[in-house]
Amino acid sequence: MRALLIDDERLARNELRRLLENFPKVEVIGEAANADEGVKLIEELQPDLLFLDIQMPGKNGFELLQSIDGKAPEVIFTTAYDEYALKAFEFNALDYLLKPVDLNRLTEAINRVEENHQPLPDTPLGENNKMLGENDxxxxxxxxxxxxxxxxxxxxxxxxxxxxxxxxxxxxxxxxxxxxxxxxxxxxxxxxxxxxxxxxxxxxxxxxxxxxxxxxxxxxxxxxxxxxxxxxxxxxxxxxxx
Structure with missing residues (x-):
């Protein structure tokens, strides 16, 4: 999984990057300090996963997601504030981690991402290539x-x-x-x-x-x-x- 870290606090990004070294399947491909930088990197790098702060100068994390044009990566919010949890899941976040991020909670979040990468045969969008028409x-x-x-x-x-x-x-x-x-x-x-x-x-x-x-x-x-x-x-x- 190719991950992008978006957080205005450099120390928070460094700590999260250190914790993610425990997960060989997660490759950190870039960092951004604000939403505008984040959107540019999402377009350039096409990450699978965002670790996204909510409160940032300029646009917040929710506004960043609303500004993405095209396919959106999976999202794990990382924030110091618990009052945004409900809204975070309205944006279909896979998880909501409070700072300072705990390794056990991060492990749960990564496991959730891996589960979502498994094939889903019980959806209309299975892994076969059959074209679906109105009579299907x-x-x-x-x-x-x-x-x-x-x-x-x-x-x-x-x-x-x-x-x-x-x-x-x-x-x-x-x-x-x-x-x-x-x-x-x-x-x-x-x-x-x-x-x-x-x-x-x-x-x-x-x-x-x-x-x-x-x-x-x-x-x-x-x-x-x-x-x-x-x-x-x-x-x-x-x-x-x-």
């Missing part, structure tokens, strides 16, 4: 709930950090997979990448409106409103034209 049925598991759903019923896929939320009927389960890898599996004649956060089912479009900066705003059956970015709007018009 997939098994979805979120916590204790399970569904066997035809993909044609899924109107929207939404990136949620390291997860993707599926919208069908009145259900919104999460699966542990990136939107980019999901896009590679879905039939592009039915499922369209509207922007960096959303894939829409073209069969569920109810209304299309012009939007800002040359983009489009689509309303799906059920009321979801999704912006198609300017770049994707050009592809959308080509795809949907005679």
């Amino acid at each position: 049925q997939v098994f979805v598991k979120d916590g204790e709930k399970c569904w066997f759903v035809k993909l044609g019923k899924v109107r929207l896929f939404e990136s949620m950090g390291n997860y993707v939320r599926l919208y069908f009927d009145d259900q919104k389960p999460l699966v542990l997979k990136s939107l980019n890898s999901l896009e590679d599996r879905l039939d592009p004649n039915t499922f369209f990448r509207a922007n960096r956060k959303h894939i829409i089912n073209l069969n569920w479009i109810d209304k299309i409106e012009p939007w800002f900066s040359g983009g489009l705003l689509v309303t799906l059956q059920g009321g979801d409103k999704i912006e198609i970015s300017r770049r994707q709007a050009i592809r959308f018009k080509d795809l949907m034209s005679l």
